[in-house]
Amino acid sequence: MTHGIIFDIDGTLVDSVDLHARAWQDALAHFGYDVPFDKVREQIGKGGDQLMPVFVPRDELERRSDEMERWRGEHYKARYLPEVRAFPKVRELFERILQAGDCIALASSAKADELEIYKRLARIEDLVERETSADDVERSKPHPDIFLAAIATLDGIDPDRLVVVGDSPYDPEAAGKAGLRTIGVLCGGFPEDALRRAGCFAIYRDPEHLLTDYDASPLACK
Secondary structure: OOOEEEEOOEOOOEEOHHHHHHHHHHHHHHOOOOOOHHHHHOOEOEOHHHHHHHHOOHHHHHHHHHHHHHHHHHHHHHHHHHHOEEOOOHHHHHHHHHHOOOEEEEEOOOOHHHHHHHHHHHOOHHHOOEEEOHHHOOOOOOOOHHHHHHHHHOOOOOHHHEEEEEOOOHHHHHHHHOOOEEEEEHHHOOOHHHHHHHOOOEEEOOHHHHHHOHHHOOOOOO
8 A cells, every 4th residue: 555755854854054054044034033043943934934933023014924945045045055955865765765664755845946956866766756845835834734735746645644854843733733653763853752743743862863763763653
């Protein structure tokens, strides 16, 4: 019986969480908001539509949210995106999943052009046919929109036969609202207890750990 695995990208397949946090901290400072790095980092995993309201007053957002998002995006691509690296064994993990006859989808709060770069870094361009990005939905995590869009790409596979893999508490929170279960990975830097509180039913260090323990993992025992 075919199953599906939906992967988050940032912090799950590529090492980018700190870089996104730095870009957002820079952007907030550029527009007059001095926010500690740790406070910004706690919000990574959300898209800008959900992150900015944590730090920026509503009236300012109504006037300048598009400008702030655009500045952050350009700054991230110019300053930080070249530093992103894929975690080890992502391609090998995807190959193992496909060998088992299961389907893979990507569900990311990143923009579509960033997603293409991440796929190249992880060497999975030829292994992924189903994906959704921030460009496909109106609201980012922790809203369920990105996972609902991912479900729609998986050829009618019942949600009970789908598993999400993500690194931030916003992944299980959003996935749960879409009726999906989530495996957490620690490589994004979020604490294990935070992932479990948010709803992760299993925890692994990173993609390589999932590959090593594949046969005993929920990916093989869905």
